[in-house]
Amino acid sequence: MSNIHCGRDLNADVKAALSMCDFTVTDSNVAALYPKLSGDAFIIPAGEKSKNTETLNAILDAMQKRGIKRGDTVAALGGGVVGDITGFAAALYMRGVDWVSIPTSLLAMVDSGIGGKTAVDFNGIKNLVGAFHSPRDIFINAEFLKTLPEREWLCGDGELIKTCLLTEDAFKLLSSSLNAVFDNDIDGIYPLITECVKIKNAVVTADPTEKDLRKILNMGHTVGHALESIDGYKLSHGEYVLKGLMTEAAMCADVMDKDFYELYIKLLKMFTSPPLSTSGAVSGKASIDKKNEGDSVSLVVPVRPGKITEVKLSHDAFRARYDSAVKILRSE
Numbered sequence: 001m002s003n004i005h006c007g008r009d010l011n012a013d014v015k016a017a018l019s020m021c022d023f024t025v026t027d028s029n030v031a032a033l034y035p036k037l038s039g040d041a042f043i044i045p046a047g048e049k050s051k052n053t054e055t056l057n058a059i060l061d062a063m064q065k066r067g068i069k070r071g072d073t074v075a076a077l078g079g080g081v082v083g084d085i086t087g088f089a090a091a092l093y094m095r096g097v098d099w100v101s102i103p104t105s106l107l108a109m110v111d112s113g114i115g116g117k118t119a120v121d122f123n124g125i126k127n128l129v130g131a132f133h134s135p136r137d138i139f140i141n142a143e144f145l146k147t148l149p150e151r152e153w154l155c156g157d158g159e160l161i162k163t164c165l166l167t168e169d170a171f172k173l174l175s176s177s178l179n180a181v182f183d184n185d186i187d188g189i190y191p192l193i194t195e196c197v198k199i200k201n202a203v204v205t206a207d208p209t210e211k212d213l214r215k216i217l218n219m220g221h222t223v224g225h226a227l228e229s230i231d232g233y234k235l236s237h238g239e240y241v242l243k244g245l246m247t248e249a250a251m252c253a254d255v256m257d258k259d260f261y262e263l264y265i266k267l268l269k270m271f272t273s274p275p276l277s278t279s280g281a282v283s284g285k286a287s288i289d290k291k292n293e294g295d296s297v298s299l300v301v302p303v304r305p306g307k308i309t310e311v312k313l314s315h316d317a318f319r320a321r322y323d324s325a326v327k328i329l330r331s332e
């Protein structure tokens with residue numbers, strides 16, 4: 001699997017790693033903020049709108065024109081979009097070249113930058129086309145968070161909360177660090193980042209191609225991805241994950257420990273609000289989610305911290321539970 005280098009300040013290591021890579025992809029925001037690191041990187045427009053086959057094609061074209069060979073290494077310097085598309089280009093080019101992941105957003109540090117799930121969106125469906133291709137090295141440098149806009153912190157909070165549900169200790173740490181999460185306090189949140197990196201790496205090492213255990217990382221994502229696609233990506237991925245976590249929990253409250261459920265919904269309400277989309281639209285999108293098997297829609301929910309379960313629902317049950325969950329969430 002990947003070599004992970006995680007630190008509060010890894011500026012020098014990141015610079016050295018980039019100087020050893022043969023081709024770097026970054027986005028327009030990161031390039032403007034970090035001109036010395038991005039150097040002659042291939043720059044894609046910032047945001048989810050770039051995560052498509054046209055941009056992928058442009059990256060592959062630039063790799064070929066710059067003479068990238070099979071033994072060369074590609075670097076992804078940026079958030080989840082840059083990581084997902086660059087990793088996918090690395091998986092495809094000459095049937096696979098090495099790549100280095102340098103996540104610069106909170107979301108990418110705690111989630112997308114680790115684990116080798118690479119993809120682009122296709123025909124309006126999130127991450128429909130992709131490959132499993134783990135980065136050779138991952139540099140998680142919390143220093144990058146100094147320039148992260150306030151809203152992008154919120155986007156990372158969804159994946160951070162999701163990962164902290166996977167162990168009792170991580171959830172305890174989250175509960176005692178909520179002020180740091182709210183205040184975007186880098187020093188206060190750094191122990192949570194390292195905890196999430198440890199947890200995510202353990203899960204993906206045990207199940208690199210999402211056959212079984214790794215599915216627990218999909219908490220909040222069935223409804224989250226559906227809302228994202230219905231809304232046309234108006235909010236960010238992480239904001240939809242927060243809505244997905246809240247809605248899926250309220251849809252499956254019957255399988256969760258009651259005290260934990262109440263605490264969890266209270267915590268999520270600090271970060272998000274119930275979704276506005278109708279059950280028909282959400283069920284339609286959720287039914288084409290690639291995580292489903294057969295005719296049911298699959299939701300992954302925490303029974304309590306450290307115990308995660310999968311709930312499979314028929315489309316009718318999904319719609320009924322969604323309607324009642326949204327009603328309850330709005331009335332509380």
Ligand SMILES: NC(=O)c1ccc[n+]([C@@H]2O[C@H](COP(=O)([O-])OP(=O)(O)OC[C@H]3O[C@@H](n4cnc5c(N)ncnc54)[C@H](O)[C@@H]3O)[C@@H](O)[C@H]2O)c1
Pocket residue numbers: 027028029030033046047048051078079080081082084104105106107108111112113114115116117118126127144145146147148149152155156159236237238
């Ligand atoms: N591969 C996976 O396992 C996985 C997991 C979760 C999410 N994802 C994907 O990740 C993507 C979302 O990631 P994201 O939230 O990082 O989005 P993003 O890459 O669009 O980055 C968010 C914004 O922050 C900016 N930015 C990044 N780092 C910055 C910094 N240090 N300072 C200032 N601005 C900075 C970017 O330019 C962009 O405008 C989605 O496409 C989602 O599907 C993938």
